Amino acid sequence: MRSLGSINNWSLTKLLKNNYYNFKRKNILRFIPSSILLNAFKTISSWKNYKATPLLKLDKLKKKLKVNNVFYKDESKRFHLKSFKALGGAYAVEKISKGKKNIIISSATAGNHGRSVAWGAKRLGLKCKIFVSQYVSDSRVQEIKKYGADVTRVKGDYENSLRECIRLSKKNNWKIVQDVSTKNYKLIPLLTMAGYSIMIKEISKQTNQYITHIFLQAGVGGMAAGVVAGVAKYFKRIPKIIIVEPDRADCVLQSVKGNKLKKIKIKKESIMGGMSCNEMSFIPWQVLRRASNFCVSVSDKNVASTAAMLKDKKFSKKSIVGGECSTPGIISLIGVCNNFKTKNLIELNEKSNVLLIGCEGNADVKLYKQLLSKGRK
Numbered sequence: 001m002r003s004l005g006s007i008n009n010w011s012l013t014k015l016l017k018n019n020y021y022n023f024k025r026k027n028i029l030r031f032i033p034s035s036i037l038l039n040a041f042k043t044i045s046s047w048k049n050y051k052a053t054p055l056l057k058l059d060k061l062k063k064k065l066k067v068n069n070v071f072y073k074d075e076s077k078r079f080h081l082k083s084f085k086a087l088g089g090a091y092a093v094e095k096i097s098k099g100k101k102n103i104i105i106s107s108a109t110a111g112n113h114g115r116s117v118a119w120g121a122k123r124l125g126l127k128c129k130i131f132v133s134q135y136v137s138d139s140r141v142q143e144i145k146k147y148g149a150d151v152t153r154v155k156g157d158y159e160n161s162l163r164e165c166i167r168l169s170k171k172n173n174w175k176i177v178q179d180v181s182t183k184n185y186k187l188i189p190l191l192t193m194a195g196y197s198i199m200i201k202e203i204s205k206q207t208n209q210y211i212t213h214i215f216l217q218a219g220v221g222g223m224a225a226g227v228v229a230g231v232a233k234y235f236k237r238i239p240k241i242i243i244v245e246p247d248r249a250d251c252v253l254q255s256v257k258g259n260k261l262k263k264i265k266i267k268k269e270s271i272m273g274g275m276s277c278n279e280m281s282f283i284p285w286q287v288l289r290r291a292s293n294f295c296v297s298v299s300d301k302n303v304a305s306t307a308a309m310l311k312d313k314k315f316s317k318k319s320i321v322g323g324e325c326s327t328p329g330i331i332s333l334i335g336v337c338n339n340f341k342t343k344n345l346i347e348l349n350e351k352s353n354v355l356l357i358g359c360e361g362n363a364d365v366k367l368y369k370q371l372l373s374k375g376r377k
């Protein structure tokens with residue numbers, strides 16, 4: 001079993017300072033309007049079994065890194081769906097169905113978004129068709145089927161599954177609920193991001209400490225943009241925003257670097273499957289290009305050990321179930337602190353209150369077991 005000493009040599013792959021940083025609440029709330037954020041909270045907090053997810057403290061890690069607090073928002077407890085995605089897709093389904101019972105919902109997914117959409121449809125008694133690529137694990141598919149959705153496997157990658165979802169949805173007049181926005185597809189992704197902002201609304205009531213730094217995992221950037229919108233709306237002080245990606249899929253970092261939306265080539269999929277994305281969503285790009293202070297990337301190397309160390313109480317007094325996408329925020333924070341220069345650059349010190357998002361639990365049960373056994377070696 002690993003000790004906390006084993007993190008001493010963890011490092012980042014890349015760190016980029018955003019030369020175009022200019023956080024303006026007004027601009028952010030122009031892209032993700034305040035009225036939608038308020039409605040998302042009002043609606044979701046009225047759902048049966050709604051409860052704020054725990055804001056935990058990684059006290060052992062904070063001591064080791066010599067910062068004031070390391071908060072960890074534990075989304076493994078979100079509505080039994082085991083990830084923050086429960087807030088997005090299900091809310092969008094409710095908003096667009098507007099009480100109608102005769103519509104059919106569809107979506108393409110890497111896993112957690114589809115689970116949220118299927119659950120949202122089931123809550124409202126709607127039929128649901130979910131499309132997944134050949135890379136989505138059987139255990140993720142089983143989780144989606146639990147909520148009564150028809151699941152279709154499509155050969156090839158996520159984009160193939162999306163194309164098939166669009167083709168059949170057009171033909172059959174199904175309502176597509178995607179979390180990725182383009183220039184011509186904005187409203188539904190906007191609703192999903194507004195759902196994610198609830199994490200910040202909850203945190204604003206869970207601590208009276210000013211958060212100084214937030215590490216935000218990104219795939220297409222939806223979660224990060226939703227959280228940033230929450231910060232613009234609910235936080236009194238603006239923390240430093242650090243975007244975290246797998247080094248094999250650093251589309252946010254590359255876009256911010258060039259001040260231009262960039263599509264990258266993924267040579268090998270990261271184990272952090274939900275974050276293995278080659279291009280940012282359109283609205284998140286508009287938000288994060290100015291709202292992020294830094295972008296960092298990390299390798300897959302320490303993902304398994306981090307999951308095991310969370311579970312084995314190496315970072316906190318309590319055991320925490322954090323899946324693969326919950327780990328890179330912790331890995332990045334450690335990587336930054338292990339280097340005197342980057343720690344100074346990001347201004348992390350004994351006064352800092354850091355927020356990490358534990359965005360998923362054991363959403364993929366089989367993979368999670370593998371992570372634990374590998375991480376404990």
Ligand SMILES: Cc1ncc(COP(=O)(O)O)c(C=O)c1O
Nearest residue numbers: 217219220221222223274325359
């Ligand atoms: C399970 C999971 N899926 C996906 C993502 C990425 O979200 P997005 O594609 O909205 O950036 C995350 C976190 O970043 C995650 O934890």
